[in-house]
Amino acid sequence: MSLEKLIEEFLLEKGAIKVRFATKESLAGGPPSSDLTYQLPEARSAISFALPLERGKIRSYLAKEERLGHDEEQINKSILSSKISKECAIWLTDMGHPSVRVHGNNKYRTDLEGWQLLMHPDISHRYVAVASGLGSFGWSGNVGIRGYGTAIILGTIVTSADLNPTDPLPEEDSFCDNCKICVKSCVGNMFSKDEKDTVVLGGKTFSFARRNDCTRCMFVCGGFTGLHKSGKWSTWSPGRYVVPESKEDVLQTMFRAIGNYAKWPQLPSPGGYAAGPLNGMNIRLTCGNCCYICWGNKKETSKNYRLLTSSGCVVQRANGEKVVLTPDEARDEFERMNPEHRSLYC
Ligand code: SF4
Ligand code: SF4
Structure with missing residues (x-):
């Protein structure tokens, strides 16, 4: 053999x-x-x-x-x-x-x-x-x-x-039908909808979406923010920062968010992916949507997208508890929060 x-x-x-x-x-x-x-x-x-x-x-x-x-x-x-x-x-x-x-x-x-x-x-x-x-x-x-x-x-x-x-x-033989659901499922707006990047391997050229800026994924998948710009759904992060358009603004906002993240009330919680200590914090990944949502079948991938976009929003209360609420409930609860606690998330 x-x-x-x-x-x-x-x-x-x-x-x-x-x-x-x-x-x-x-x-x-x-x-x-x-x-x-x-x-x-x-x-x-x-x-x-x-x-x-x-x-x-x-x-x-x-x-x-x-x-x-x-x-x-x-x-x-x-x-x-x-x-x-x-x-x-x-x-x-x-x-x-x-x-x-x-x-x-x-x-x-x-x-x-x-x-x-x-x-x-x-x-x-x-x-x-x-x-x-x-x-x-x-x-x-x-x-x-x-x-x-x-x-x-x-x-x-x-x-x-x-x-x-x-x-x-x-x-x-590709699994991808260019449905672009992966683009819509990214809170960080990481992928271009139309422009491509290429990579050459062994003389063959392969293409995929141009990445707008990888820092966007660090910001969202790192758990510092999670609310979609529509306000209708979020990742598993309770962060409610708007991910800015320009690269410089993304970096500035992310650094501010990291500073605030260190002050989020921490309840011991099992699970989560410890991506490494940052200033003594364990960063728990909260997204991965672009990867998990795509099952290589339009019907199933569309169903995944519907589940994600109707899944609600995560809010973290002052006692550290994280809850999943409807978008309106989440907005109302967030607005009623003690301003000091609220300022840690936006
Ligand atoms: S969700 Fe999957 S099939 Fe649809 S465009 Fe993205 S990678 Fe391709
Ligand atoms: S993991 Fe989340 S934030 Fe990162 S690129 Fe994928 S969908 Fe966007």
């Missing part, structure tokens, strides 16, 4: 839904995070795989019925992806092919200027997934697979083994 087949069987048995292979050549010419040798100087290939996320938990999360189920699922699947990758890397190394896993998150190209804001990963799971044909870019720039959409967790192993690359997916 070929090494590729053995690897595929190894990963499918551990829960992967699909496995594909990229090489230095099929990633050539890409951005810094496509350079496999950054992690392993003798790297020749990379293995890409995907794990599915539970849809029922995503729906409860989007509808604001229950946060923890999906929160934990997302963390557990990321840990599982990392664990499987490590096992595969050790197995390949034992067979004489030095290999390393790529971590799920929180590993950045700290050698690149401005990395603190740009947050380029050490190796991009997305670039390997697209170059290998595991999946393709959706309009959001998230990678998805037909039948699953972007509600998946990617995993990657970098190896010195000389693996046969698999081809990128042809456009007609």
Whole structure:
């Protein structure tokens, strides 16, 4: 049996839904995070795989019925992806092919200027997934697979083994129908509706929405704000800052919001994704909408959008309790708040 087949069987048995292979050549010419040798100087290939996320938990999360189920699922699947990758890397190394896993998150190209804001990963799971044909870019720039959409967790192993690359997916096999629901589901207005960005990998050009400014996602997904500009729904964050139009204003408002966030009453709460301490605070991610909402099927994705936009708004009371209210109730309760407490959220 070929090494590729053995690897595929190894990963499918551990829960992967699909496995594909990229090489230095099929990633050539890409951005810094496509350079496999950054992690392993003798790297020749990379293995890409995907794990599915539970849809029922995503729906409860989007509808604001229950946060923890999906929160934990997302963390557990990321840990599982990392664990499987490590096992595969050790197995390949034992067979004489030095290999390393790529971590799920929180590993950045700290050698690149401005990395603190740009947050380029050490190796991009997305670039390997697209170059290998595991999946393709959706309009959001998230990678998805037909039948699953972007509600998946990617995993990657970098190896010195000389693996046969698999081809990128042809456009007609893309899961993305350009419905742009991902654009509408972003409180941060992160994605252009019409303009594209491109990335070249192995001589092939791939496109997706131009990102207006990645700081917008840090502001919203980081949990500092969450209210949609319509005032009709929010993420899981009780922040009610309006995300400004200009990049400079976004930065200024975000820094003010971070200062206020440190004063939010903290109740011990289980779950949440600890994205790292910032001034001693654990940042809990509160969005991910652009990724979870897209199931690669217009009917299902539209239903997810309806759930999200009728899910209400989160408000945090002075005692630290967070409640989900209708938009009008949330506005009224917010306006009645003690001004000192209210000023921490807008
Ligand atoms: S939500 Fe629609 S436009 Fe966005 S990635 Fe999914 S299918 Fe493509
Ligand atoms: S995670 Fe949320 S804030 Fe970030 S880009 Fe996606 S929808 Fe926008």
